[in-house]
Amino acid sequence: MIAHINHHKNHITALASILIISGFIFGFVGNGELKDIALISATILASIPIFIKAIQALRMKAFSIDLLVSIAVLGALYIGEYTESSIVTFLFLFGDYLEMRTLEKTRSSLRELVDMAPQEATVLRADGKTEIIPVEDVVEGDRVVIHPGGKIPVDGKIMTGKASINEAAITGESVPASKAINDKVFSGTILDNGYIEMIAERVGDDTTFAKIIELVEEAQESKSKAEKFLDKFANIYTPAVVVLAIIVYLFTKDLHLAITFLVIACPGALVIGAPVSNVAGIGNGAKNGVLIKGGEIMDKFSEVDTLVFDKTGTLTKGKPEVTDIHVFNKADKDTLLGLVAKAETISEHHLGQTIVKAAQDRDMDLASMELSDGEAIKGNGIKAVVNNRKIVAGNRKLMKNENISLSSATEHYAVNREKAGNSAIFIAVDGKIDGIISIADQIRDDAKRALTQMRENGIKKIVMLTGDNKHTAEAVATELGLDEFHAELLPEDKVEYVKKLKESGHIVAMAGDGINDAPAIATADIGLAMGEGGTDISMETADVVLMADKLMQFSHAYSLAKATTKNMKQNIFIAVGVVAILLTGVLMGSVHLASGMFIHEASVLIVILNAMRLIRFNRKNMQPVKEPAAVPLKA
Structure with a gap:
């Protein structure tokens, strides 16, 4: 029954709006009795899903916004304010509808990823015939055929043919990559032109694409420090509002004022502001080939002031x-x-x-x-x-x-x-x-540009740690203008150096190839791996994974973390500011229940729209630009 009502909540909202309009029409033509019947009917109808959620919250010993609205609606009905009771319930449901729609848009990056998932695979059998099967039926060792325009269904290695493959679903890189025999290809990517036959090496939930979707889903559910604080705050704030409303009534003997105070003080925008920023920021990263594993990591990443890099495969191309x-x-x-x-x-x-x-x-x-x-x-x-x-x-x-x-x-x-x-x-x-x-080896084409951008965004110190000899290390450090370099280090030496930086008060991000550098990556405040198509160890060890192995993605991730944290603070400021202004207006008698509720719901929509700006954040800077020629380390 409850599920059925929730399923038809949008229909209930629409029907309530029709009843409210009808009530106003009856009032306009002078039929007060029909007006009250229509508005009371709208109130009762729209209250059903609100009351249900309030009761569910009470059973879990929680004071929810729905409970505040339920109390206010019952009070409004008691004092005969049918216009306000109907409008409050309608606006609350309509605001809920708008929240769901806009939140859905902030999750669009994840939804687009899921939509990219291949459904079928063409498998070449031993008798030379091909068979189209569901992608979940592909097993390791199957020989899979992909024609132009087809999606690659599993991870594997090319055995025959060559092709130009769009790997945007994995790396965020829009420029197609040329692939030939023995090259690795990944599920979810698209064959632009050419023809290949590949051997399936990772299937089902083990594919890189499946792991990306899983990581992004988990990250978007993970809460930032701000969200955790606001959750605790709401648990205290909501019952406190009830107490304050009672105090207002005891002092003023005005039930209407107390009810208005109760509704206007709802912390809707405050509760929704931080999560929606978090979801939008993580979604932006996923769309640009950057996996940031949750809101707490986003918080910490935004505070980083020191970068530590491995050399080979990180600052250099790793193709010596x-x-x-x-x-x-x-x-x-x-x-x-x-x-x-x-x-x-x-x-x-x-x-x-x-x-x-x-x-x-x-x-x-x-x-x-x-x-x-x-x-x-x-x-x-x-x-x-x-x-x-x-x-x-x-x-x-x-x-x-x-x-x-x-x-x-x-x-x-x-x-x-x-x-x-x-x-x-x-x-x-x-x-x-x-x-x-x-x-x-060669220094990465985008290394200088990325490091310059990160310095401009607040990085104070950049260090390179490498197991290579000091002469080669010095050549790279000089070319890139690094603050320090340390050569001929073992993995445990890198760990010790990262520990020393942390102990001296630095917030450290360590970037490496995800294999030899795994211990140092795990030790840093933020561990970042150059994904190379998403190796298991890089996805498991690192807090941030760059799927296209581009340092500009690192710069994007860092500026995105700062922008997301700033966006959360903006939303909190907007939410608190609107509630403070409205409550002042209520106590001064200039804000009434219906108008206050309208402004309250508008503030919820404003914080969501503000967060949605993160979906398009920094898109211009992520576009490929003509880089200077690669800087070789002289042979």
């Missing part, structure tokens, strides 16, 4: 290339590269994977090599036995720990490569240095 292979002791370059590449297959680090790729580009048969006793040493390198030869590849610390000495010629060559902006990887075979592999 082998620029030189230098050998000692008459070692063979291809043999050395093959041995190291096989050893590096156990590593997830950018530099290790770069060496593997370099070997694959030379068509080396790594599968035929025998790998045993492999160990990846975080922040230093790897140790392994390949084809019965002991391989140690990494930095100076690893060589020292393994008691492998560096000659002056080796050290001289390495330093020169590092000063030129390369990472020098020392390669030891059976206990002696046989070569140095030089790897260079």
